[in-house]
Amino acid sequence: MTISEERRTMIVSRGFGERRREPDPSLPPGQRTTEDFPVMSAGPTPVVSPADWRFSIATERGTAEWGWDDLMAQPIDDVTTDIHCVTRWSKLGTRWRGVSLDHVLAAAGGTEQVSAMIDCYGDYTTNVPIADLVGGKAWLAFEFEGEPLEPEHGFPVRLIVPHLYFWKSAKWVRGLRTQAVDEPGFWEVNGYHQYGDPWREQRYW
Amino acid sequence: MSGDWLPATVIDADWPIPTGRSLWVRVDGWPGNLAGQHVDVRLTAEDGYRAERSYSISTHGPSPVLEFAVDELPDGEVSPYLVHDIEVGDRFEVRGPVGRYFVWEPAQTGPVQLIAGGSGIVPLMAMARARRDSGSDAPFKLLYSVRGEPYAYFAEELEQLRGETFGIDWVYTKRAPEGWHRPPGRIDRELLEQLVIPAAEQPSVYICGPTPFVEAAANLLVDLGHDPARIRTERFGG
Ligand SMILES: Cc1cc2nc3c(=O)[nH]c(=O)nc-3n(C[C@H](O)[C@H](O)[C@H](O)COP(=O)(O)OP(=O)(O)OC[C@H]3O[C@@H](n4cnc5c(N)ncnc54)[C@H](O)[C@@H]3O)c2cc1C
Numbered sequence: 001m002t003i004s005e006e007r008r009t010m011i012v013s014r015g016f017g018e019r020r021r022e023p024d025p026s027l028p029p030g031q032r033t034t035e036d037f038p039v040m041s042a043g044p045t046p047v048v049s050p051a052d053w054r055f056s057i058a059t060e061r062g063t064a065e066w067g068w069d070d071l072m073a074q075p076i077d078d079v080t081t082d083i084h085c086v087t088r089w090s091k092l093g094t095r096w097r098g099v100s101l102d103h104v105l106a107a108a109g110g111t112e113q114v115s116a117m118i119d120c121y122g123d124y125t126t127n128v129p130i131a132d133l134v135g136g137k138a139w140l141a142f143e144f145e146g147e148p149l150e151p152e153h154g155f156p157v158r159l160i161v162p163h164l165y166f167w168k169s170a171k172w173v174r175g176l177r178t179q180a181v182d183e184p185g186f187w188e189v190n191g192y193h194q195y196g197d198p199w200r201e202q203r204y205w
Numbered sequence: 206m207s208g209d210w211l212p213a214t215v216i217d218a219d220w221p222i223p224t225g226r227s228l229w230v231r232v233d234g235w236p237g238n239l240a241g242q243h244v245d246v247r248l249t250a251e252d253g254y255r256a257e258r259s260y261s262i263s264t265h266g267p268s269p270v271l272e273f274a275v276d277e278l279p280d281g282e283v284s285p286y287l288v289h290d291i292e293v294g295d296r297f298e299v300r301g302p303v304g305r306y307f308v309w310e311p312a313q314t315g316p317v318q319l320i321a322g323g324s325g326i327v328p329l330m331a332m333a334r335a336r337r338d339s340g341s342d343a344p345f346k347l348l349y350s351v352r353g354e355p356y357a358y359f360a361e362e363l364e365q366l367r368g369e370t371f372g373i374d375w376v377y378t379k380r381a382p383e384g385w386h387r388p389p390g391r392i393d394r395e396l397l398e399q400l401v402i403p404a405a406e407q408p409s410v411y412i413c414g415p416t417p418f419v420e421a422a423a424n425l426l427v428d429l430g431h432d433p434a435r436i437r438t439e440r441f442g443g
Contacts, residue, residue, distance in 0.1 A: 010249055010253065011212050011249060011296050011297065011298050012249050012250065012251055012296075013248045013249060013250070013286075013291065013295060013296060013297045014291075014292075014295050015286075015290050015291075016248045016249070016250045016256075016286055016290070016291075016297075017248075017250025017251065017252070017254050018286075019281075019282045019285060019286070020250070020254055020256070020282065021282060030257050038416060038440070038442060039416060039420060039440070040440060041438070042306060042437065042438065043423065043433045043434070043436045043437065043438060044423040044424055044426070044427040044433045044436055044438075045420075045423075045424060045427075046433065087259070087440075087442070088257070088258075088259075089442075122433055122434075123434060152420065186306075187306075189305065190304065190305040190306035191303055191304050191305040191306070203245075204303050
């Protein structure tokens with residue numbers, strides 16, 4: 001369809017557009033920036049102390065388990081990144097500290113499988129392809145803007161996979177299981193997209 | 206499914222509350238929706254500029270006529286247009302229905318506690334209507350928090366639903382009606398302990414409204430012993 005054809009078939013809302021704000025090219029389509037850090041989760045906030053926190057890494061080679069001290073013993077990255085929530089807010093230049101998933105998977109001897117299911121306290125799950133977890137693209141984060149995570153933002157540890165919509169960046173993580181096929185997690189079963197690329201607006205299935 | 210943008214025409218509109226509007230909209234090709242789902246709304250200006258927002262649906266079932274209730278955020282972009290400018294006969298687009306989790310289906314027979322703050326009543330109204338329309342006798346209770354009496358959507362229809370197995374508790378945050386038994390104020394632990402179906406009865410809980418309201422209610426209920434797995438939340442932002 002050419003642009004003029006699209007114009008002709010366009011459904012216009014009479015008189016709409018006076019209150020528009022200029023779109024920002026650094027934002028994926030349909031997103032707006034926020035200065036706050038809105039909370040989005042399916043239910044209430046689980047309470048987990050660092051002392052009780054465990055993270056299990058289950059691959060086809062076996063299972064490893066980390067506690068808080070094991071996480072702290074890893075190389076720690078400072079990460080500055082934009083984040084994009086499917087509910088249409090984005091936050092630019094957020095700063096995190098965490099351990100790259102490259103180290104997490106290496107600790108379990110690596111994997112040949114294609115996908116991982118991330119498990120959380122509070123029974124939330126999400127699926128992420130392995131290719132999106134390795135190569136410095138994903139972290140187990142424990143600090144946001146120089147402070148420990150707030151309880152409602154995942155204390156003590158959350159995943160961040162900032163190049164995908166933020167529901168993939170699961171809060172209160174307690175483990176990952178590699179899987180031979182990319183099975184859907186919680187929101188993915190409940191209507192959200194299997195992959196979730198904000199630049200392609202993969203919000204829902 | 207939620208793939209295509211569908212044309213929607215406003216067929217009726219009114220102002221049930223001073224700061225919000227209810228819109229009845231006919232959607233061509235609507236596949237039907239479950240109680241509790243929402244749509245993405247897309248508005249297009251004459252010059253092609255577009256904006257999208259999410260709105261819950263207060264109706265349910267196969268009908269292509271959907272009802273929305275929209276609160277005005279005075280400094281917002283889309284809600285003032287929907288509350289003040291759009292008229293019967295005007296068109297926009299919707300995509301949906303969206304959401305498979307924040308839904309109630311008549312096959313669920315257990316007790317249900319609904320908790321709404323302001324326009325958060327919208328998806329819960331769809332659940333109350335689905336219960337009525339299906340003849341379900343699942344025990345329902347609604348706690349509906351509003352600024353004051355004039356700010357309640359669906360007030361009359363809700364009062365008609367009230368009955369032995371459908372309880373309604375109004376919570377007024379700014380001004381209570383003359384002679385009301387409780388001073389105005391926000392929900393707190395004591396109030397929820399008093400009004401919400403006890404944790405021991407294992408109700409399914411649905412909470413919807415502005416994010417701070419939802420957070421407060423959900424955390425207080427967990428504190429009161431409700432199983433987090435039974436609490437479903439929908440946050441409107443703010
Ligand atoms: C699943 C879901 C269901 C919903 N259902 C309903 C419903 O049934 N009824 C309902 O009324 N609402 C509902 N909402 C909320 C709705 O989607 C909109 O967020 C709401 O109507 C406000 O939109 P707006 O365009 O008027 O405000 P926006 O323009 O989005 O602004 C929102 C606030 O942010 C500020 N803001 C935003 N961008 C900027 C900027 N660039 N610069 C400065 N300030 C800015 C505004 O000042 C305003 O206070 C729902 C939301 C979700 C996620």
